[in-house]
Amino acid sequence: MVSPVSLSATEPVVTLRGVGKVFGSGVTALEGLDLDVRAGEFLSLLGPSGCGKSTALRIVAGLSEPSRGTVTWPGAGRGPVKDIGFVFQEPTLMPWARVFANVYLPLKLAGVSERDAASRVAQALARVGLGDFANAYPRQLSGGMRMRVSIARALVTEPRVLLMDEPFAALDEITRFKLNDDLIALWRELKMTVVFVTHSVFESVYLSQRVVVMSARPGRIFSELAIGAATRDASFRTSAEYAGHCRVASEALAQAMQASEAAA
Amino acid sequence: MLNERALRIALPALALGIGVLVWDLVVRLNELPPYILPGPGLVVSTVFADWPILWSSLLSTMETTFAGLALAVIGGVGLAIAFNQSRLVEHAFYPYAVILQVTPVVAIAPLLLIYLPQQAAVLACAWIVAFFPVLANTTLGLNSVDHNLADLFRLYGASRWQILRELKLPSAMPHMLAGLKIAGGLSLIGAVVAEIAAGSAGAGSGLAYRIAESGYRLNIPRMFAALLLLSVAGIVIFFLLSALEQLALRRWHESAVSRES
Numbered sequence: 001m002v003s004p005v006s007l008s009a010t011e012p013v014v015t016l017r018g019v020g021k022v023f024g025s026g027v028t029a030l031e032g033l034d035l036d037v038r039a040g041e042f043l044s045l046l047g048p049s050g051c052g053k054s055t056a057l058r059i060v061a062g063l064s065e066p067s068r069g070t071v072t073w074p075g076a077g078r079g080p081v082k083d084i085g086f087v088f089q090e091p092t093l094m095p096w097a098r099v100f101a102n103v104y105l106p107l108k109l110a111g112v113s114e115r116d117a118a119s120r121v122a123q124a125l126a127r128v129g130l131g132d133f134a135n136a137y138p139r140q141l142s143g144g145m146r147m148r149v150s151i152a153r154a155l156v157t158e159p160r161v162l163l164m165d166e167p168f169a170a171l172d173e174i175t176r177f178k179l180n181d182d183l184i185a186l187w188r189e190l191k192m193t194v195v196f197v198t199h200s201v202f203e204s205v206y207l208s209q210r211v212v213v214m215s216a217r218p219g220r221i222f223s224e225l226a227i228g229a230a231t232r233d234a235s236f237r238t239s240a241e242y243a244g245h246c247r248v249a250s251e252a253l254a255q256a257m258q259a260s261e262a263a264a
Numbered sequence: 265m266l267n268e269r270a271l272r273i274a275l276p277a278l279a280l281g282i283g284v285l286v287w288d289l290v291v292r293l294n295e296l297p298p299y300i301l302p303g304p305g306l307v308v309s310t311v312f313a314d315w316p317i318l319w320s321s322l323l324s325t326m327e328t329t330f331a332g333l334a335l336a337v338i339g340g341v342g343l344a345i346a347f348n349q350s351r352l353v354e355h356a357f358y359p360y361a362v363i364l365q366v367t368p369v370v371a372i373a374p375l376l377l378i379y380l381p382q383q384a385a386v387l388a389c390a391w392i393v394a395f396f397p398v399l400a401n402t403t404l405g406l407n408s409v410d411h412n413l414a415d416l417f418r419l420y421g422a423s424r425w426q427i428l429r430e431l432k433l434p435s436a437m438p439h440m441l442a443g444l445k446i447a448g449g450l451s452l453i454g455a456v457v458a459e460i461a462a463g464s465a466g467a468g469s470g471l472a473y474r475i476a477e478s479g480y481r482l483n484i485p486r487m488f489a490a491l492l493l494l495s496v497a498g499i500v501i502f503f504l505l506s507a508l509e510q511l512a513l514r515r516w517h518e519s520a521v522s523r524e525s
Contacts, residue, residue, distance in 0.1 A: 063415050086419055092412040095516045096434045105430070109420040137516050157420075 012036035012074055013161055013193050014060055019069035020218075021055050029055045031218035033069065037161070037195055042187055044196045044204035044211045046249065048257050052219020053197045054089075054165050060195065061086050061163050085154030087164040091146035093138040093153075099125070100134040103153045110157070117156075124156040125149075127186060144175035148182075155186070161193045168203070177237075180206055184232050201253055205245045206232060213249065215256035217263045222256040225249060302485040310489040318474065318486075322493050325470035328383075328455040329448075329501070332390025336447050339391070340398025341440065348406040348432065349424070365396040369454055373461035382462050386470070389458035394451035401443025405436025438517050441509040448501045456494065471497075 019033040029052040037043055037060070045053040058064040059071060061084060093102045103124055107117040125131050128148040138146055147167060154162055168176045184207060187194050198204050204211045208227055215222040227245050229236055236242050284304045290296070291303040298306055311318065343361070347354035369389050376385040409432055417427050459472035471490045478486040513520035 058415075061419060063419060084419070086416065088412045088416075090412060092410065092416060094413065094431070094434065096437070105416075106420045108430070109417065109422045109426055139516060139518075139521065 010038045010040060013039045015070075015072045015074060016056070016060070017070050017072075019056070019059060019066045019071065021052065021059065021064065022067045028218040030059075030066075031220050033220060035212065035221065037193060039160075040191055040193055041210060042184075042194045042196065042208045044198055044208040045214060046198060046201065046204045046211050046253060047214030047219070047222075048216055048253070048260065049199060050219075051214040051216035051256075051260070053214050055219065056214075057163050057165050057195060057197050060084075083160045085157060085159040085162045087147075087150050087154050087162070087167045089166045089169060091138070091143075091150040093146060093149055095138055097137075098134065099130065099136050099138065099141070099149050102138065102149055103156050105153060106157050120156055121152075124152040127155060127189075128152045128182065142175075144171055144179065147171065147179065151183075151186075155190070158190070159192065161195065162187075164194065164196045166197050166199065169199070176203070181233065183207065201246055201249045205242060205249050206237060211249055213252040213256050215263075216260035222259060223252045225252065299482050299484050302488055306485050307488040307492060310485040311492060314486055314489060318471070318490060318493055321469065321471045321474045321490070322497065325452075325455055325459065325472065325494070326497060328386050328390050328458075328470060329452045329497075331387055332394050332454060333444075333448055333451040335387070335391045336394035336398050336451060337444060340395050340443070340447070341402050344399050344402035344406055344436075345428065347403055349428075361396060361399055364392050369393050370457050370461065373458045376458070377462055386455055386458040386462060389461075390451045390454035393454035393457075394447040397443040397446040397450065398440070399443075401439045401446075402436055405439030406432045408439070409435045438513055438519060441505075441512060445502065445505045445509060448505045449498060452494070452498050452501060 014037045016033050016035040019030060021030040022028050033056060045056060047053045055064060059066050100121055103121045104114065104117050107120065122131065125134060128151050130145060130148050130152065133141065138149065168179055171179065180203065196207060205227055211225050211227065213222045214220065225248055229241055288303050291301055347358065369392055372392065373389050376388050380388060413431060417431055455470065456472040459470045460476055462473065463476055471494050474490045475487050478490065510520050
């Protein structure tokens with residue numbers, strides 16, 4: 001069951017105001033981006049490639065500085081650095097290290113001893129269903145399993161906000177559906193905030209409570225839709241409600257792309 | 265593929281065997297005297313007959329080679345790390361590294377022999393030629409860290425030292441070991457060149473000096489025997505360093521893991 005939070009009432013965990021990004025090459029990746037990420041929500045950024053959705057995510061993560069505008073974390077005091085997890089498009093594991101060491105990394109960098117971290121690492125691995133693979137090397141795992149390790153690594157610090165940059169784009173459909181379901185289960189269990197970047201209409205509708213559609217050149221928010229469905233499972237995937245949301249999202253995306261082309 | 269593996273061992277052995285046979289036949293059929301060209305049998309028996317002299321020379325050359333290689337690894341990796349940590353250091357000192365590399369060591373050796381004691385000069389030559397591949401490859405390795413992994417370390421607030429130890433050095437390992445493999449052979453060449461240049465040295469000198477000395481005395485079989493030992497030494501060094509590379513990378517790097525098909 002989706003936790004019955006009324007979306008408008010929760011305070012934002014992160015706020016972007018008038019955020020713009022111009023790269024050194026002169027390309028304007030983002031312009032005038034206003035976005036509130038509300039505590040506990042599952043938010044997707046949906047858009048065509050080049051709309052700056054990944055750039056927006058990197059700015060939220062602090063990996064990239066905005067050229068204009070501000071990013072604030074109203075949750076005061078608690079610095080964003082320790083409180084976010086980031087999952088890249090590729091699993092981005094250290095090939096020379098075993099699965100355990102890869103998941104332990106964020107804690108190691110924070111100065112937690114291996115002994116103190118062992119149970120937390122084991123728990124994170126168990127959460128993604130890889131409890132038995134702590135001693136494997138990444139190259140011994142399938143693409144889906146590597147992505148699970150990557151998710152376990154992001155979860156090991158128990159972040160308030162999980163940022164995901166098209167994490168399942170390179171996986172086959174069966175694996176992607178399975179990981180979609182597991183991700184929703186984790187989001188409910190851990191009550192964290194998820195910001196999920198994707199170019200898949202179906203994935204964004206299936207996962208999110210709120211889909212923000214972006215258009216390109218320059219990247220900006222085009223429209224926004226709320227997905228109210230309470231259950232997210234195989235029956236939802238084939239329901240008329242799901243199909244309806246997908247149609248609306250597809251139309252929004254098509255309009256956003258038209259707007260991008262008109263601007264180009 | 266058992267057949268292919270057998271072929272991979274058998275073919276080079278066969279080719280080598282034929283070469284030795286041809287060598288032997290040429291010597292026998294033309295009745296060449298040993299001071300023109302000794303046969304393979306004589307070369308091998310000279311190795312045994314002159315073993316005490318050749319062995320101590322071999323030890324001396326190997327000592328120089330491995331000391332030169334060790335210093336090259338320390339210097340090359342150390343400087344690569346320094347370059348990686350500071351652009352200023354890199355811009356200031358990279359030209360020196362290139363100058364050392366492009367100036368032929370044969371031309372530097374006589375100068376070094378004037379300024380340094382002989383043993384130190386020989387070692388310096390081995391170091392100069394072995395140092396650059398370690399530096400160049402390690403620098404390349406330190407600079408080819410996965411960008412996303414670098415971002416991840418930044419995200420978790422890793423210190424410079426943590427980034428170096430946990431990310432850059434392991435990433436650079438395959439490149440570094442490849443550089444080491446090249447450096448091993450070059451270190452031997454550097455040692456040999458310097459010994460030849462030193463020429464006049466007395467006791468305790470290396471195989472290359474034996475070759476030069478035997479040349480003056482027209483002791484051609486001993487020249488060949490020393491040459492054979494140098495080749496064997498070079499091959500042993502190469503295989504030792506290959507084994508080290510295999511051992512270090514076998515679990516994770518594509519170059520070393522065996523694939524099941």
